[in-house]
Amino acid sequence: MKNIKAISIDLDDTLWPVEPVIRLAEKRLHDWLDSYCPDVTEGYSIDDLRKLRVTVAEAHPERTHDLTWMRRHILKRVLREYGYGDEHLETAFEVFFAARHEVTLYDDVLPGLTALASRYPLACLSNGNADVNRIGLNGHFRFSLSAREVGQPKPHRAMFDEACRRFELQPHEVLHVGDHPVQDIDGAADAGLRTVWLNRNGASFSGNRAPDGEVASLAELVELL
Numbered sequence: 553m554k555n556i557k558a559i560s561i562d563l564d565d566t567l568w569p570v571e572p573v574i575r576l577a578e579k580r581l582h583d584w585l586d587s588y589c590p591d592v593t594e595g596y597s598i599d600d601l602r603k604l605r606v607t608v609a610e611a612h613p614e615r616t617h618d619l620t621w622m623r624r625h626i627l628k629r630v631l632r633e634y635g636y637g638d639e640h641l642e643t644a645f646e647v648f649f650a651a652r653h654e655v656t657l658y659d660d661v662l663p664g665l666t667a668l669a670s671r672y673p674l675a676c677l678s679n680g681n682a683d684v685n686r687i688g689l690n691g692h693f694r695f696s697l698s699a700r701e702v703g704q705p706k707p708h709r710a711m712f713d714e715a716c717r718r719f720e721l722q723p724h725e726v727l728h729v730g731d732h733p734v735q736d737i738d739g740a741a742d743a744g745l746r747t748v749w750l751n752r753n754g755a756s757f758s759g760n761r762a763p764d765g766e767v768a769s770l771a772e773l774v775e776l777l
């Protein structure tokens with residue numbers, strides 16, 4: 553792939569599987585609530601708390617891209633319901649947030665990022681609330697952008713535009729890599745970036761914009777470039 557001058561990379565399900573780490577974090581939070589606010593867990597199972605996300609999303613559609621706000625809002629609501637104050641909110645959220653960073657990287661990620669970062673400036677662009685500093689991956693990235701900071705989630709072009717601005721490059725000089733056909737590939741293509749779809753599981757592409765390349769691992773991406 554010619555004339556690529558920088559690469560932006562998605563996080564969840566691109567560098568690590570997200571579902572297991574969210575389940576772990578929800579379990580740790582629920583266990584903590586069980587110990588310190590047991591009446592809350594009598595009222596709310598893990599699934600009940602999950603379902604509250606739908607209710608809160610419907611009530612606050614303008615905040616659904618901010619997963620930290622969503623999770624804190626739900627926690628605050630259930631804690632207050634049982635008479636607990638904000639001092640519990642901070643600790644409980646931190647229990648969740650710490651566990652949310654106990655990710656298991658795909659095997660190809662560390663060698664892949666090392667190889668890519670030696671040739672290109674890298675950035676990470678995520679709709680989620682993972683912090684690469686807390687995972688120890690920040691050394692590979694020039695900067696990181698989240699939907700929370702930018703105010704719009706992918707596939708909206710805001711994060712892609714901001715990435716190009718921060719790289720000081722034209723969109724066609726930037727390659728975006730991610731697992732999601734719509735959020736990553738359609739979104740980046742619509743903003744004028746080049747795209748590589750990271751398809752780890754042999755799925756068929758379900759987006760509207762055919763990616764410029766398709767790989768099954770970061771090792772394959774290094775080869776492709």
Ligand SMILES: [Mg+2]
Binds near residue numbers: 563564732
């Ligand atoms: Mg993803």
